[in-house]
Amino acid sequence: MSSLSYEALKVFEGRAAATSGRGKDPVNEPMIRHWCEAMGDTNSAYAGADPTAPPTMLQAWTMGGLSGHQGRSAAYDELFALLDGAGYTSVVATDCEQEYLRALRPGDEITFDAVIESVSERKTTKLGTGHFVTTRMDIRADGEPAGTHRFRILKYAPAQRQQAANAPMPKSKRPRPVINRDNAGFWEGVARHELLIQRCGGCRTLRFPWLPGCNACGSLAWDTVEASGEGTVYSYVVMHHPPFPAFDPPYAVGLIDLAEGVRMVSNVVGVPSDKVRIGQQVRLEFQWVDEELELPVFRAVEGMTGTAEGGA
CATH class of the missing domain: 3.10.129.10 (Hotdog Thioesterase)
Incomplete structure (x- = not known):
């Protein structure tokens, strides 16, 4: 410089x-x-x-x-x-x-x-x-x-990298999710292998991701329902860059339409990233990404895909 x-x-x-x-x-x-x-x-x-x-x-x-x-x-x-x-x-x-x-x-x-x-x-x-x-x-x-x-x-x-560009990058842990008073219940559910969706205590509207209040009626009261785990790929991207030591590109990140009518973002697994398709049926599973962190992901249901050919 x-x-x-x-x-x-x-x-x-x-x-x-x-x-x-x-x-x-x-x-x-x-x-x-x-x-x-x-x-x-x-x-x-x-x-x-x-x-x-x-x-x-x-x-x-x-x-x-x-x-x-x-x-x-x-x-x-x-x-x-x-x-x-x-x-x-x-x-x-x-x-x-x-x-x-x-x-x-x-x-x-x-x-x-x-x-x-x-x-x-x-x-x-x-x-x-x-x-x-x-x-x-x-x-x-x-x-x-x-x-x-x-x-x-x-x-x-x-910043100058500490290793040559062609040297293998050491495996590191995934970034930890930010857990606060508004979403702690979601992560407690994940620990029990439950995917919990918030339900407004006023108008009964389901919402995801978790929020402190309902964006439909403004009510602060809520409870939860457990998702069935069934869904379809609404949209997706295939990540290639930038490389990060905790991830192995290419990998697919999907916006998943849950059967309950809300959407969430997670990885699509079980098929090569270039085989993910809009409309593809997926099913929830919980996957350990390192010795301390387990995350909800969605596995493609073999043989059940939509007809669209593009990703987001």
């Missing part, structure tokens, strides 16, 4: 990243519907005669797609060129923060301005050494402030 002073980066703070940007489409019901279907959000506020857009769609209305936006400033490109030239050629999104000021409804015209809010001093992470860049976007609906979106990335130089 070439030397790059922090002062050379600080001068970009406060510079515009986009000026007088305009959403390519007004807020509209089809996009709201697609978003809610993808997220599994059935809140009645986002449907019906006078719907609002889910607040977390705030950034979606500002996206420029492959062709980009008019009004993009050169400052962002200049900053990236400076970081690239110093050897910080990799980038990863780290987090975003949103603040909501006004509900968005179909027909609202979206405009926005964006600014490079901050560039951090050089930081060293597990990925490598680099600088965090935070961009703030101020979003308006029909000229009124609607919200703020902060997006943070890390521009970094990858």
